[in-house]
Every structure is written in structure tokens, then in C-alpha cells.
Amino acid sequence: MAMLKPKTPEPRALDLAETRISAMTLPEGGWAEPARREALERVRKTGLPISRDEYWKYTKPDTLTAVEAPAASVFDGKEPPVFDQFDRLKIVFVDGVFDAEQSDDLSLEGIEIERLAESQADIHWAKEVYGRLEARGQSLVQRPLAALNTAFATDGVLIRVTGKPSKPVSLFYVHEVETSDAMLHHVVKVEEGAEVTVLEAGPAAARFNQCMEVEVADRATFRHIRAQGRDHERRAATHLFGRLGEESTFKSFTLTANGVLTRNEAVLELTGDNAVAHVAGACMGDGDFHHDDTVFVTHDAVNCESRQVFKKVLRNGAVGVFQGKILVEPGAQKTDGYQISQSLLLDGDSVFEAKPELEIYADDVACSHGSTSGAIDDEALFYLRSRGIPEAEAQNYLTLAFLAEAVQEIDDADLQEAIVERISQWLFRRMAT
Amino acid sequence: MLDIKNLHVKLEDEDKQILKGVDLTVEAGKVHAIMGPNGSGKSTLSYVLSGREGYEVTDGSATLLGEDILELEPEERAAAGMFLAFQYPVEIPGVGNMTFLRSAVNAQRKARGEEEMSSSEFLKVIREKAKDLKIDQDMLKRPVNVGFSGGEKKRNEILQMAMLEPKLCILDETDSGLDVDAMKLVSDGVNALRSPDRGFLVITHYQRLLDHIVPDVVHIMSDGRIVKTGGPELAREVEANGYAEFKETA
Numbered sequence: 001m002a003m004l005k006p007k008t009p010e011p012r013a014l015d016l017a018e019t020r021i022s023a024m025t026l027p028e029g030g031w032a033e034p035a036r037r038e039a040l041e042r043v044r045k046t047g048l049p050i051s052r053d054e055y056w057k058y059t060k061p062d063t064l065t066a067v068e069a070p071a072a073s074v075f076d077g078k079e080p081p082v083f084d085q086f087d088r089l090k091i092v093f094v095d096g097v098f099d100a101e102q103s104d105d106l107s108l109e110g111i112e113i114e115r116l117a118e119s120q121a122d123i124h125w126a127k128e129v130y131g132r133l134e135a136r137g138q139s140l141v142q143r144p145l146a147a148l149n150t151a152f153a154t155d156g157v158l159i160r161v162t163g164k165p166s167k168p169v170s171l172f173y174v175h176e177v178e179t180s181d182a183m184l185h186h187v188v189k190v191e192e193g194a195e196v197t198v199l200e201a202g203p204a205a206a207r208f209n210q211c212m213e214v215e216v217a218d219r220a221t222f223r224h225i226r227a228q229g230r231d232h233e234r235r236a237a238t239h240l241f242g243r244l245g246e247e248s249t250f251k252s253f254t255l256t257a258n259g260v261l262t263r264n265e266a267v268l269e270l271t272g273d274n275a276v277a278h279v280a281g282a283c284m285g286d287g288d289f290h291h292d293d294t295v296f297v298t299h300d301a302v303n304c305e306s307r308q309v310f311k312k313v314l315r316n317g318a319v320g321v322f323q324g325k326i327l328v329e330p331g332a333q334k335t336d337g338y339q340i341s342q343s344l345l346l347d348g349d350s351v352f353e354a355k356p357e358l359e360i361y362a363d364d365v366a367c368s369h370g371s372t373s374g375a376i377d378d379e380a381l382f383y384l385r386s387r388g389i390p391e392a393e394a395q396n397y398l399t400l401a402f403l404a405e406a407v408q409e410i411d412d413a414d415l416q417e418a419i420v421e422r423i424s425q426w427l428f429r430r431m432a433t
Numbered sequence: 434m435l436d437i438k439n440l441h442v443k444l445e446d447e448d449k450q451i452l453k454g455v456d457l458t459v460e461a462g463k464v465h466a467i468m469g470p471n472g473s474g475k476s477t478l479s480y481v482l483s484g485r486e487g488y489e490v491t492d493g494s495a496t497l498l499g500e501d502i503l504e505l506e507p508e509e510r511a512a513a514g515m516f517l518a519f520q521y522p523v524e525i526p527g528v529g530n531m532t533f534l535r536s537a538v539n540a541q542r543k544a545r546g547e548e549e550m551s552s553s554e555f556l557k558v559i560r561e562k563a564k565d566l567k568i569d570q571d572m573l574k575r576p577v578n579v580g581f582s583g584g585e586k587k588r589n590e591i592l593q594m595a596m597l598e599p600k601l602c603i604l605d606e607t608d609s610g611l612d613v614d615a616m617k618l619v620s621d622g623v624n625a626l627r628s629p630d631r632g633f634l635v636i637t638h639y640q641r642l643l644d645h646i647v648p649d650v651v652h653i654m655s656d657g658r659i660v661k662t663g664g665p666e667l668a669r670e671v672e673a674n675g676y677a678e679f680k681e682t683a
């Protein structure tokens with residue numbers, strides 16, 4: 001095991017936590033209560049993130065930790081939601097509250113779906129996952145916003161996959177109230193040999209704190225495709241925790257556009273031999289926006305593969321952050337770890353901060369990481385223009401091409417196409433205005 | 434059709450004069466060849482005509498069908514009928530060859546106020562032209578020039594030319610890297626495009642290409658100038674004796 005680094009919390013971080021906690025009510029009763037109380041203790045012990053924290057070096061946490069969520073006007077992009085054309089089981093949350101009326105019937109063969117807020121029994125399968133993966137994910141790096149979520153989240157879904165449901169589960173978010181402050185906690189357990197795809201889209205709230213814990217059993221498959229944006233004023237902190245069993249597969253892709261502040265953390269643990277975990281992101285920031293991908297992949301089994309592919313296109317002052325780590329525990333031989341983070345800076349005002357890390361305690365591993373920041377390739381741009389393609393359009397093609405490696409991480413061709421389509425719309429819409 | 438007068442060009446960031454007064458006229462329906470030693474400025478001339486950045490025109494003019502092209506953006510020049518088959522075609526990962534060509538065709542049509550080509554019509558036309566150049570479906574679907582062999586890249590340039598139907602075609606060493614069969618394919622492709630209202634400027638080092646694409650006029654460029662102009666026999670002279678005699682006169 002890698003060494004635990006206990007750290008004395010700053011008094012300010014502790015005060016911040018107490019102030020925030022005192023402004024909220026811990027939901028009581030049911031199977032989740034012990035996990036909530038434990039999470040509350042975690043937050044009390046660590047405090048909330050402050051800008052002096054090493055892990056928050058590039059992203060200011062203050063608006064995420066403050067008692068009051070800064071307001072965000074409701075955004076109308078005048079475009080159909082990304083996954084609308086797909087046959088899917090739709091679950092709708094309006095400002096962080098489940099909306100039965102707009103949601104589909106939750107029954108589907110091979111899958112059990114329940115609302116966290118209504119699941120009051122004392123014994124529940126989700127007890128083994130709720131707050132557990134989040135707590136494990138805190139052992140090396142503190143993620144207090146996730147613990148805060150475990151303690152206080154009032155809604156979310158519990159998804160248990162026992163077979164191969166015929167369609168994806170689609171979590172669809174709607175933002176209606178300018179001051180909404182939503183906290184959702186989802187739990188997904190994919191049982192042995194089962195398979196599921198979870199889609200997420202839509203602006204969730206003015207401020208959104210989300211936690212998704214995903215337990216992928218032996219030989220099971222979890223796929224996740226998420227589209228965030230273009231709600232400019234949102235502030236979002238999301239955590240995706242995954243634990244993978246033997247020969248299991250975990251693949252997550254996120255498309256993000258704009259947003260004053262977005263921090264997406266993915267914390268994956270490969271605990272069964274021959275498991276595969278991919279996490280990818282394509283991000284487009286055009287304006288005074290800040291986007292942070294923070295990824296931590298732990299290899300703790302033999303012959304596992306992990307891939308992190310992050311691409312960010314930034315212009316007009318947008319800031320992109322990538323903190324990615326691959327940790328290979330002793331004994332995790334034959335690990336194949338790959339990490340790439342790249343930015344395309346379309347002007348001199350934009351900034352990309354990258355902190356790629358490898359920490360390896362096994363000898364028979366192949367790990368690589370790379371990070372680059374570059375401008376549009378002038379040769380390619382001239383080539384396209386010399387064929388009659390106007391400059392802005394040529395730039396869009398090259399931007400799409402730049403993002404392609406991340407988008408290609410989506411296995412399903414139709415979903416991949418839908419994402420490419422959406423990126424094109426966003427790029428070419430800009431040209432029309 | 435193409436009128437170049439006293440064209441002087443230097444590098445933008447360096448005090449280096451490359452073209453030192455080029456005079457050249459290409460008439461519609463004619464094929465002009467340019468030969469000349471390495472570094473004499475042939476590619477520079479073709480880049481300056483198609484609008485690549487990095488050069489500064491210090492004197493002279495260039496017009497295409499009477500229009501001053503030096504003031505136009507590269508895409509505007511393309512829409513006006515200028516086409517350059519690159520000496521080194523650029524690889525563009527992530528952009529499909531078909532998507533690229535279709536947007537190019539339609540962007541030019543749009544710029545000229547013409548109706549865009551439908552996808553079915555486009556497919557039909559490109560399949561036909563690709564077949565003539567022995568470019569298979571797989572190559573059409575791949576990213577632009579990525580993983581293409583040298584000869585495949587050159588054939589892809591000619592395919593683009595055939596699809597875009599330009600007024601003035603500049604071919605910069607399109608023959609280099611071609612095997613004998615590909616040379617025939619490319620030449621046939623070019624010859625098929627020869628027409629009374631289209632002009633060609635063919636840059637080459639070898640008589641071999643000019644056996645297939647028979648030029649009306651041959652120019653020798655040396656040290657940034659056209660130093661001699663003649664008929665097809667001039668190319669054979671170069672093939673036999675090299676450039677020594679022209680360098681002296683330059």
C-alpha cells in the first residue's frame with residue numbers, strides 16, 4: 001500500500017465545514033443513515049477545501065464550499081437535449097429533485113431502479129456501496145465535497161443491474177430556479193456479468209454537487225456518457241467513484257462546454273485481475289470559464305488496463321485544468337496504464353494547467369503519460385483553406401479532429417456520433433453568430 | 434488567365450528575397466511547365482499565388498482572370514479558381530477525406546453563389562473520379578492523407594483537383610514519388626481536365642512527366658526569376674545538359 005499521509009487540517013477549513021454543515025439538515029432514518037453519519041464525521045475531520053490545498057491549486061473552491069450558492073440564470077441553448085433521439089429509460093431531476101411526471105416508468109428487465117429519497121428500508125443492497133466507495137476514495141487524497149454529498153444528498157437513484165437491460169438509463173437534469181443548490185447521490189451496482197450504459201445530460205442547478213458510486217462486479221460492464229453544458233453560469237463539482245472486479249470494464253466519457261466552474265473528479269480502483277478502466281473527456285471553453293478534470297486511478301490487481309484521455313479546446317480566457325494520477329500498488333504486475341492530456345489553445349488568453357503523475361510500486365508495468373499544449377496547426381489550416389474552406393470552418397474541423405481521440409473512447413457508434421454532432425453544433429453555432 | 438508581373442517576394446520574418454521579379458503569363462487552355470534548380474523559388478511562387486502566410490510581396494502583381502489575387506484570402510482564391518497540388522500534401526488526422534472534400538466543394542460553390550452539391554450527387558461523382566485514379570473507398574474514408582503513401586497522397590491531390598474543377602491548376606512536383614503506373618494515372622487525370630478555359634502551371638524536375646502531360650510552354654526558373662522561356666524542346670535540353678548554362682545567364 002502507498003503511504004497514507006495524515007495531514008493536520010487548517011482551522012479555516014474546519015470552520016468552513018462547520019458553517020456549511022450547520023446550514024444543512026442530515027436526512028434521518030433508513031439504511032443510509034449510518035453511512036451519512038460517518039461521512040459527516042469525515043467532513044468534520046478534514047474540513048472543506050480551501051485554496052491553499054495542494055489538490056485545489058488550480059481551481060478555486062470557495063463558491064463550491066460557501067453556504068449560499070451563487071445564483072445562475074437559467075440557460076436556454078435552444079437545442080434539443082443530446083440524447084433525445086435514443087431509446088432510453090429517462091429519469092428526470094429538476095433542480096436536484098426527482099420528477100416522476102417527466103420520468104419514465106422505472107421498471108425495465110435486468111435492472112432495478114429506486115429513488116434514494118424513497119428507499120427507507122433498513123436492509124438494502126446499496127448499503128454495501130453508498131458512501132463506501134466514496135470513503136475508500138478519500139484514503140489517499142481528501143475529497144471533502146464528496147463526503148459532504150454522502151452526508152447530505154437528498155435525492156438520486158439506486159441502480160442495480162442484474163442482466164443486460166435493452167436500453168440505457170438516462171439521467172436528465174433540468175435547471176429552473178436561479179438559486180438552486182442541488183446535491184444528488186447515485187449508486188450503481190452492476191452485478192456479475194451484467195452490463196449497463198448510463199447517460200447524463202442537462203444543466204442540473206445553479207450549483208451542483210454530485211456523487212456517483214459505481215461498483216462493477218466480476219465480468220460486468222459499466223458505460224457512462226455525460227454531456228455538460230453549455231449553461232454558462234453553472235458551478236458543478238462531480239465525483240465519480242468506481243471499483244472494478246475481475247475482467248470487468250468501466251468506460252466513462254464526459255463532454256463539457258463552458259460553465260464558470262466545473263470540477264469533475266473520477267476515482268477508480270481496479271481491484272480484480274484483467275479489469276479495464278477508461279475515463280475520457282472532451283472540453284470546450286469559450287470565454288471566462290474554468291474546467292477541471294481530476295482523475296485518480298489505482299491499480300491493485302494483475303494485468304489491468306487503464307486509459308485517461310483528456311482534450312480541451314480553450315479560447316477567450318478559458319482555463320482548463322487536468323490533474324491525473326496513476327497509482328500502481330505493489331503486486332499490480334502487468335499493469336498497462338496510459339494517460340494523455342492535451343489542450344488546443346485558440347488564442348493567447350487561454351490557459352491550460354496540467355499535473356500528470358505516476359506512482360509505481362510494481363516492477364513489471366508499462367505506464368505512460370504525456371501532456372501537451374498547442375495552437376492550431378498552421379500547415380493544416382492553410383491546406384484546408386487552399387481548398388476553399390473558410391478559415392473559421394477550417395478551424396472547426398481541426399478542433400473536431402483534435403477532440404477525436406477522446407470522443408473515440410465512446411464504444412457505441414451511435415452515441416459517439418451524437419456527441420460529435422453536438423460538438424459540431426456548438427462549434428458551428430459560434431460561427432453563425 | 435494568370436498574369437504575373439515583376440513579382441518580388443521576401444520572407445516575412447527574415448531579410449531574405451526569394452522571388453526577384455517573376456514575369457509569367459499562362460493563357461487559358463495552355464499548359465506551362467516550370468523547371469529549375471532546387472531552391473530557385475518554384476514552390477515559393479506556388480505558395481504565394483495560393484495565399485500561404487509567411488511571405489511578403491514587395492513589388493509586382495498577380496492577377497487571375499483580371500482579378501488581383503494577392504489581396505485575397507486563400508479560400509477566396511480557391512473560389513476564384515486557384516488550385517495548388519502541394520509538393521508535400523499535409524496530413525490532417527481526425528478529418529475524413531470525404532467530409533473535407535465535400536465541404537471544400539460546397540464552400541466554393543457557396544462563395545460563388547452557386548447551389549451546393551447534394552450528398553448523393555457528391556458521392557456519385559467522387560466514386561467515379563476516385564475509380565479513375567484507382568483510389569479505393571477505404572482511402573476516401575480515412576483521415577486526409579493520414580497513412581497514405583507518397584504516391585497515394587499525390588493521387589489524392591489530383592482527385593481534389595478533379596472534384597474542385599479549378600480554373601488554374603498549379604502542380605508542384607506532383608510527379609515526385611510516383612511509380613511508372615501512378616505517373617500514368619496522374620497524367621491521365623490531368624489531361625482529362627485539360628480544356629480551353631483552364632490553364633496549368635506544372636512544376637517538375639523531369640522530362641518524364643512532360644512526356645505524358647505535353648506542355649505548350651516551358652520556363653526555366655533560376656534564383657527567383659524566369660530566365661528562359663521556350664517550347665517543349667527546352668525541357669529536353671535541360672534533361673540532357675542540366676541548368677549550368679541558365680545559371681550563368683541569370
Ligand SMILES: Nc1ncnc2c1ncn2[C@@H]1O[C@H](COP(=O)(O)OP(=O)(O)OP(=O)(O)O)[C@@H](O)[C@H]1O
Pocket residue numbers: 444451469470471472473474475476477478487520
Ligand atoms: N519559410 C521559409 N523559411 C526559410 N527559407 C525559405 C522558406 N521558404 C523558402 N525558403 C527558401 O527559399 C528558397 C526557394 O525555396 P523553394 O521551396 O521555393 O524552392 P524550389 O524551387 O521549390 O526548390 P525544390 O526544387 O527543391 O522544390 C530556398 O532557398 C528556400 O530555402
Ligand SMILES: [Mg+2]
Pocket residue numbers: 475476477520605606
Ligand atoms: Mg519546391
